[in-house]
Amino acid sequence: xxxxxxxxQIIIDSLELExxxxxxxxxxxxxxxxxxxxxxxxxxxxxxxxxxxFNLTLSKNKEENKQHFYSVKTIADLVRSQQND
Numbered sequence: 001x002x003x004x005x006x007x008x009q010i011i012i013d014s015l016e017l018e019x020x021x022x023x024x025x026x027x028x029x030x031x032x033x034x035x036x037x038x039x040x041x042x043x044x045x046x047x048x049x050x051x052x053x054f055n056l057t058l059s060k061n062k063e064e065n066k067q068h069f070y071s072v073k074t075i076a077d078l079v080r081s082q083q084n085d
Contacts, residue, residue, distance in 0.1 A: 031072070043069060
């Protein structure tokens with residue numbers, strides 16, 4: 001399973017989005033506000049799930065994390081960059 005698909009499945013599982021499948025989530029579409037409409041509580045839960053699955057290190061900088069969590073694609077870019085370190 002490719003990384004983007006894994007991330008979509010983590011979003012669905014960790015946030016218990018029962019009416020959504022991985023095909024409903026577009027890689028470049030925003031996850032917060034418009035797009036999927038996730039909120040800050042979802043961001044915390046998703047962050048914990050991603051840290052656990054991919055051993056991610058998240059920044060202390062809130063704005064930087066906001067950019068990383070913008071879409072499935074930006075999360076995948078972050079995972080790839082940290083796995084290649």
